[in-house]
Amino acid sequence: MSGHLNPDVLDRARQLISLYPEPRSALVPLCHLAQEQDGWLRPEAMAEIAELVGVTPAEVQGTASFYDMLHLEPVGTYLVSICTNIACMLDGGLELLEHAEEHLGVGVGGTTEDGMITLEEAECLADCDRAPCVQVNHRYVGSQTAESFDALIEDLRAGRRSDEIPSHGTLIRVRRDGGLRADPEQVARERAAMAEAKARRAADQGGGS
Amino acid sequence: MAVTEAPRIVTARIDQPDSHTLERALATGAYQALRKALAMTPEAVAAEVDAASLLGRGGAGFPAGRKWAMLRSSPVTYLVVNGDESEPATFKDHLLVERDPHQLIEGVLIAAYALQVSRAFIFLRGEFALGLERVQAALNEAYGYGAVGADIFGSGFSVDIVVHPGAGAYICGEETALLESLEGKRGFPRIKPPFFPAAIGLYGEPTVVNNVETMSNLPWIVTHGGAAFAALGEGRSTGTRLFALAGHVRNPGVYELEMAKTTFADLIHAPVLGGGVRHGRELKAFIPGGVSAPWFGPDQVDLPLGQDEVGAAGSMLGSGSVVVMDDHTCAVRASWRITKFFSRESCGQCTPCREGSGWLERIMERIETGRGRSEDLDLLLDACDNIAPGLTWPPQQTTICVLGPSIPSSIHSAIVMFRDEFLTHVKEGGCPYG
Amino acid sequence: MAEQPAGAASTATEAAEEGVTFTLNGRPAQARKGEMLIAAAERAGVFIPRFCYHPRMKSVGVCRMCLVEVSGPRGATLQPSCYLEVSEGMEVVTDSPKVKKAQDGVLEFLLVNHPLDCPVCDKGGECPLQDQTLAYGPGESRFVEEKRHFEKPIAISDLVLLDRERCIQCSRCTRFAAEVAGEAQIDFAGRGEMIEVSPFPDQPFSSYFSGNTVQICPVGALTAVPYRFTARPWDLDQVESTCTTCAVGCRVAVQSSANRLTRILGIDAEPVNHGWLCDKGRFAFESVNAEDRITQPLVRRDGELVPVSWHEALAEAAGGLQRALADGGPDAIGVLGGARLTNEGAYVWARLAKGVIGTDSVDAQLGDGLPAETVLGLPRATIDDAAGADTVVLLTGDLREELPVLFLRLRSAVVDGHAALIELSAQPSALTPHATAFLQYRPGDVVEVARALAGDGPAPRGIDAAQVEEARRRVRTGDVVVVLGRPSLAEDGAMAAEAAEVLAGLPNVRFLPALRRGNVHGALDMGLAPGLLPGRVTLESAGPWFDAAWGSTPARRGRDCTGILEAAAGDGDGPAVAALVLLGSEPAVDVPDRHLARRGLEGAGFVVAVTSMPGPSAERADVVLPAAEAHERPGTTTNIEGRVSRLGQKLVPPGQAWPDWMIAAELARHLGTDLGLDSLTAVWAEIERLAPAYAGITTEVLDAPWSRDGVVAPFGGAPSPSATAPLDPIAVPGVESVERQGAPPRAGATATAGGTPSAGAGERPPVLSGPAGTSAPHVAPTDSYSFRLVVGRTLYDGGASVGASETLAALVPSASLRANPHDLDDLGVSTGDLVRVRTARDSAVVPVSADPALPRNVVATELNVPFGDGTAGDLIDAGAPVVELRLETP
Numbered sequence A: 001m002s003g004h005l006n007p008d009v010l011d012r013a014r015q016l017i018s019l020y021p022e023p024r025s026a027l028v029p030l031c032h033l034a035q036e037q038d039g040w041l042r043p044e045a046m047a048e049i050a051e052l053v054g055v056t057p058a059e060v061q062g063t064a065s066f067y068d069m070l071h072l073e074p075v076g077t078y079l080v081s082i083c084t085n086i087a088c089m090l091d092g093g094l095e096l097l098e099h100a101e102e103h104l105g106v107g108v109g110g111t112t113e114d115g116m117i118t119l120e121e122a123e124c125l126a127d128c129d130r131a132p133c134v135q136v137n138h139r140y141v142g143s144q145t146a147e148s149f150d151a152l153i154e155d156l157r158a159g160r161r162s163d164e165i166p167s168h169g170t171l172i173r174v175r176r177d178g179g180l181r182a183d184p185e186q187v188a189r190e191r192a193a194m195a196e197a198k199a200r201r202a203a204d205q206g207g208g209s
Numbered sequence B: 001m002a003v004t005e006a007p008r009i010v011t012a013r014i015d016q017p018d019s020h021t022l023e024r025a026l027a028t029g030a031y032q033a034l035r036k037a038l039a040m041t042p043e044a045v046a047a048e049v050d051a052a053s054l055l056g057r058g059g060a061g062f063p064a065g066r067k068w069a070m071l072r073s074s075p076v077t078y079l080v081v082n083g084d085e086s087e088p089a090t091f092k093d094h095l096l097v098e099r100d101p102h103q104l105i106e107g108v109l110i111a112a113y114a115l116q117v118s119r120a121f122i123f124l125r126g127e128f129a130l131g132l133e134r135v136q137a138a139l140n141e142a143y144g145y146g147a148v149g150a151d152i153f154g155s156g157f158s159v160d161i162v163v164h165p166g167a168g169a170y171i172c173g174e175e176t177a178l179l180e181s182l183e184g185k186r187g188f189p190r191i192k193p194p195f196f197p198a199a200i201g202l203y204g205e206p207t208v209v210n211n212v213e214t215m216s217n218l219p220w221i222v223t224h225g226g227a228a229f230a231a232l233g234e235g236r237s238t239g240t241r242l243f244a245l246a247g248h249v250r251n252p253g254v255y256e257l258e259m260a261k262t263t264f265a266d267l268i269h270a271p272v273l274g275g276g277v278r279h280g281r282e283l284k285a286f287i288p289g290g291v292s293a294p295w296f297g298p299d300q301v302d303l304p305l306g307q308d309e310v311g312a313a314g315s316m317l318g319s320g321s322v323v324v325m326d327d328h329t330c331a332v333r334a335s336w337r338i339t340k341f342f343s344r345e346s347c348g349q350c351t352p353c354r355e356g357s358g359w360l361e362r363i364m365e366r367i368e369t370g371r372g373r374s375e376d377l378d379l380l381l382d383a384c385d386n387i388a389p390g391l392t393w394p395p396q397q398t399t400i401c402v403l404g405p406s407i408p409s410s411i412h413s414a415i416v417m418f419r420d421e422f423l424t425h426v427k428e429g430g431c432p433y434g
Numbered sequence C: 001m002a003e004q005p006a007g008a009a010s011t012a013t014e015a016a017e018e019g020v021t022f023t024l025n026g027r028p029a030q031a032r033k034g035e036m037l038i039a040a041a042e043r044a045g046v047f048i049p050r051f052c053y054h055p056r057m058k059s060v061g062v063c064r065m066c067l068v069e070v071s072g073p074r075g076a077t078l079q080p081s082c083y084l085e086v087s088e089g090m091e092v093v094t095d096s097p098k099v100k101k102a103q104d105g106v107l108e109f110l111l112v113n114h115p116l117d118c119p120v121c122d123k124g125g126e127c128p129l130q131d132q133t134l135a136y137g138p139g140e141s142r143f144v145e146e147k148r149h150f151e152k153p154i155a156i157s158d159l160v161l162l163d164r165e166r167c168i169q170c171s172r173c174t175r176f177a178a179e180v181a182g183e184a185q186i187d188f189a190g191r192g193e194m195i196e197v198s199p200f201p202d203q204p205f206s207s208y209f210s211g212n213t214v215q216i217c218p219v220g221a222l223t224a225v226p227y228r229f230t231a232r233p234w235d236l237d238q239v240e241s242t243c244t245t246c247a248v249g250c251r252v253a254v255q256s257s258a259n260r261l262t263r264i265l266g267i268d269a270e271p272v273n274h275g276w277l278c279d280k281g282r283f284a285f286e287s288v289n290a291e292d293r294i295t296q297p298l299v300r301r302d303g304e305l306v307p308v309s310w311h312e313a314l315a316e317a318a319g320g321l322q323r324a325l326a327d328g329g330p331d332a333i334g335v336l337g338g339a340r341l342t343n344e345g346a347y348v349w350a351r352l353a354k355g356v357i358g359t360d361s362v363d364a365q366l367g368d369g370l371p372a373e374t375v376l377g378l379p380r381a382t383i384d385d386a387a388g389a390d391t392v393v394l395l396t397g398d399l400r401e402e403l404p405v406l407f408l409r410l411r412s413a414v415v416d417g418h419a420a421l422i423e424l425s426a427q428p429s430a431l432t433p434h435a436t437a438f439l440q441y442r443p444g445d446v447v448e449v450a451r452a453l454a455g456d457g458p459a460p461r462g463i464d465a466a467q468v469e470e471a472r473r474r475v476r477t478g479d480v481v482v483v484l485g486r487p488s489l490a491e492d493g494a495m496a497a498e499a500a501e502v503l504a505g506l507p508n509v510r511f512l513p514a515l516r517r518g519n520v521h522g523a524l525d526m527g528l529a530p531g532l533l534p535g536r537v538t539l540e541s542a543g544p545w546f547d548a549a550w551g552s553t554p555a556r557r558g559r560d561c562t563g564i565l566e567a568a569a570g571d572g573d574g575p576a577v578a579a580l581v582l583l584g585s586e587p588a589v590d591v592p593d594r595h596l597a598r599r600g601l602e603g604a605g606f607v608v609a610v611t612s613m614p615g616p617s618a619e620r621a622d623v624v625l626p627a628a629e630a631h632e633r634p635g636t637t638t639n640i641e642g643r644v645s646r647l648g649q650k651l652v653p654p655g656q657a658w659p660d661w662m663i664a665a666e667l668a669r670h671l672g673t674d675l676g677l678d679s680l681t682a683v684w685a686e687i688e689r690l691a692p693a694y695a696g697i698t699t700e701v702l703d704a705p706w707s708r709d710g711v712v713a714p715f716g717g718a719p720s721p722s723a724t725a726p727l728d729p730i731a732v733p734g735v736e737s738v739e740r741q742g743a744p745p746r747a748g749a750t751a752t753a754g755g756t757p758s759a760g761a762g763e764r765p766p767v768l769s770g771p772a773g774t775s776a777p778h779v780a781p782t783d784s785y786s787f788r789l790v791v792g793r794t795l796y797d798g799g800a801s802v803g804a805s806e807t808l809a810a811l812v813p814s815a816s817l818r819a820n821p822h823d824l825d826d827l828g829v830s831t832g833d834l835v836r837v838r839t840a841r842d843s844a845v846v847p848v849s850a851d852p853a854l855p856r857n858v859v860a861t862e863l864n865v866p867f868g869d870g871t872a873g874d875l876i877d878a879g880a881p882v883v884e885l886r887l888e889t890p
């Protein structure tokens, strides 16, 4: 199953895995990486991730499908998320969503024919002072009206926002520089010494504290 | 009461446009508290936090110092920072991670030192793309500066911090679900007991889970001392706290206020804060602590923003979110939308939560869209009672985690406070608010 | 603990652990330390409803059906009783209005999305959701909402279908896959209300254990292809029995409708299968229902088999045997097979062969086993002993393929972390990933490896010294159980036997034999092996005892399967075998050396086949005697541990088929001897009286309720009740009624002593013990162009029961020759290409595949599945200790 993730992604995947005490912890970050490569989570990618973190492909699929941001079906270049949760609803979120459906000609979950836009009804995006809140590929674009929304879509289609909004899947453009720095052996020694000191102190106090 | 003169503890730096950079942070005192802490014993640092009696800012309001004390005897421990902020209308951690990542990192380092952990994880909500980038960039800078990694500032203390992105699931804010998620699994909450993180946490090891805001308070506490923090606020509610104000107010936003010294009325109406209900309308109701909390009406607006005071009045300060609804708001629609949220976000383990949330949502939708029956009100309350027996506050539960018993809050509140509105929906076959 | 009979040990620990006292509905009750409340309450007679809890899996506490009120510091709260360990003084109420309301609530919630298609659901009538809704649920429906919908069933494997809308998300199936089978190929997908069980695209849940998920599914979400829509539960009739598909002997409930088998369910036998079955055991019953069963006696007339009466067929068989006797004496008659028989059948056939005909050339093993003296003589361990040992040494084939439920038991022992696993094999098995040390040897080196492990020799070349060191350390301390079978069928069985005898020198070592076929252990116990007589005694030591009882015993040791076939084929120098009796065996399929088997069958002048299925044996036979199959006759069987348990009769045998013991008794009569055995009970009484290892296992003992899970022979004499098995009422609906029904019906009259010659007055002869002193042939070194062959097995193979089971037959894989990728590179071929394989005797053209787990110059494949134009058996030479071959591009 290996061979789907390209070498750079694979390098980054291995680095991520090395950050955790157990490889499986890197499962979700690796899914993000695969989405960065493909725009969505292809079965081939899930199978390769399974191999990398030591679980079955069914477990990667099962885990990934729990999370809204991991897409097991293709997604447009831009995922437009409109929040309709309580704060945004009080400020016209539902109406904006309705407008968006009409304007884009797709329902919630749908992708426009040109493959550019996938529309999503989001739960609270934690930007409630700028309601109704909209994200494009998880970049906040601030409070929107029907008019500003249409303009936003036009900009997206024309590629005018591509600097600030990478295409779907790219979540974190800042890479971690370097792996773990604390020397595990030193850490183990420190921990052992600490535990010993604790035990000694406890013993000195006659076990009661 | 009024807005107090308390210092800004966690938002001191955020007005600067480059507040997220190391340069600006250093120019405004960042990492001095860490240096100070490293010169103290870990026990002494923990003692300051204990003295501050800093209540967790994530929702449950458990004192951080006490949580730490449970852990300090275990040789292998982890520190996990909860930055999953997804409780509807809560957006304070969003501000902290985007605008002052170094303060967060410094807080994490102080906690790591006090707890003597060698690896800390900052779990950030996946939708915080910018926040993730800012925290990762700040962490890179901090490693470069020598504040993180091996032998920090020559103190002999070493710790690594890992920024971990979530992937979109509200339940991962619940601490045990967060740990499952961090282990690469579905965010299924664990059963407590026995899985209290402090006893059996990440990879089965004792683990401290603290909220982003909780961590962000630590540099100030170390610098000024726990006593100075405890001198602010009142009773158990010490220090300042961030309140995310949203809904029908003139100036929605995040405000740092001294706890228990300020009231909901101040927050909503003070010109420098909420600025009052919009469009000259009246206050109909407000949700004091996130959508899991029971609602308050205009009668309760003078309650102070204190944990115990709000608790005694039958709700909670919870996540530090306040949602204001004006008198043009349909209570049915508001509680339906909240129910829909829970239905979409139930992890799906427990039958009452998984099935109950969906069923309640469908009943609520029927009522809102004019297909309600008069017997639906009793049905709603009875089904709610089967999730949270007795419909008391704090709730009893038939589920593993408290997402389940959070579902009834809005429905119960709406029916108790606005029963007539429900009946009107049923009678008129639709929503009177259009 | 080692010396105690199984069961007694757990009873003792049980008593020691009783200790927590709590209050249950106002009355004091006892729990074991660490016991979950739901289990403790059940033992105290209070049943708490549940869906997700399964006594053999870790609790998850998700369905919330088992909520009860537990008093704590903050008053009584609702707690999941499946997730709460009972603590001293705990106060529990399971029947308060609050509990009742919570349970009603959960049931109602479960029905929110559950379709009410009970009338067309397989589970309808035995559905815990249906039952509990009746027992605990609210009276009427309050739903007007729409339920969730899915496209109709998806196949999660070849054997199991999933109706997703019926699923109640209890996670029993996914937990079984991950936790018990260790194959997490199905998992929950989605979140909240939309959670569904899902396999990965193109990677079905192809587990040998998939059927268990159907059995433990509390609703009708998972259904088995062979059962789906075939019956309604209320039409089913059932009997408790033992599975004889392999030699583990899992306890089962056998269900039928209108004299056809419809379903087999696993019963939770504490010492054996813990409720689990493999899919072969669960579904191979289709062969019993097969249309082309042989149901009439047949004799060959002018080259054609024609139906005749029993009398005619028996007379013809007797005539043929008598001619052979007259021409060549008793040694001219060979008897092959017996593993398909009941113990009673095996005994009467052994008596017929050895006491009446006088031949000792009798072998229940088909050249794929181990010397019987070794198997029976080494100190024996039970499955529980193995699962509880500090160290398990595997000197056997891949247990997942050969003895699947033993694999599950050992896997959980190792995964739970208390047992270390040391594996000696030429190729990895399904347990290798869990092994502490894997001593992978080149075919031919097994004795050397065993010596190295036992500490009296260097490790052969190519084995990691550190692993050997670690393994050595392990086997020197604590309890060691060696699971002993055939690591490779291309290696002489004497080698594994000698290796085992080397290991017998270890301190605290016991052996769990892993001969795999049906009731092969019962057949050996009953004397269907050269040199042995019933009850694990040798011809020499027990001859006089049986002479007294039977009248006579063979004058000298006879031939084994290989020897019989060679003599029938006219090979070798001894007298020829002129007549063969095939006891439910298919040598042409099952004997690894296929050339020899074919030549032997052709060479024998006269062949009698006792069988129930068409196949090469019936085709070759001069007389065919139709036998009743499993589930068609009562009796007993003996598993790998020596556990004797009952077989239930559920069906009337088709046509004129007879039980195996009766065929032998009647044939004896036609040969002029009345054995005086006119009922099954009489046969058993004689076994108990004469066969030393079976002394004390009386009919009464076998019928006692405490021996429901069988008793291990030799039998200590004291009742050794197996611990009360945690029965999962969801998985075995109605099985309790079987218990109440008592013993399965036994054929025939009550025991009669009359007619059987009385045994000699002397002491019973001693049961075999200690190593047999096997010495394996020397293996000569080879040149670097030669490859050595490893032949393993696969669960679904070309054997009779799989072949005749419609659903399973489709799953038989075809074999490829696996080789180290470097060897393939040298040959210039890669996976999927054809190569020519040459041995001294034959050649075949077969596909290859790369397998980095094999060392260089070793190739591996499986027996009894399509391989080129034949099977891998074409390459095996019973006369050579290892199979050497060369590879060429075709």
Ligand SMILES: Cc1cc2nc3c(=O)[nH]c(=O)nc-3n(C[C@H](O)[C@H](O)[C@H](O)COP(=O)(O)O)c2cc1C
Binding pocket: B055, B056, B057, B058, B059, B060, B061, B062, B064, B082, B083, B084, B085, B086, B087, B170, B171, B172, B173, B174, B175, B176, B209, B210, B211, B212, B214, B215, B401, B402, B403
């Ligand atoms: C359903 C649910 C969602 C939660 N979401 C969050 C969250 O988004 N952020 C957070 O910090 N705590 C959240 N919590 C609270 C955490 O479980 C935990 O109490 C908190 O992270 C502890 O940190 P603190 O002591 O610093 O507050 C949530 C709890 C529940 C039950």
Ligand code: SF4
Binding pocket: B171, B188, B189, B345, B346, B347, B348, B349, B350, B351, B353, B354, B399, B400, B401, B402, B403, B404, B405
């Ligand atoms: S209450 Fe709901 S969210 Fe919490 S564990 Fe149960 S199903 Fe999951």
Ligand code: FES
Binding pocket: C049, C050, C051, C052, C053, C060, C061, C062, C063, C064, C065, C066, C067, C080, C081, C082, C083
């Ligand atoms: S929660 Fe206890 S049986 Fe399901």
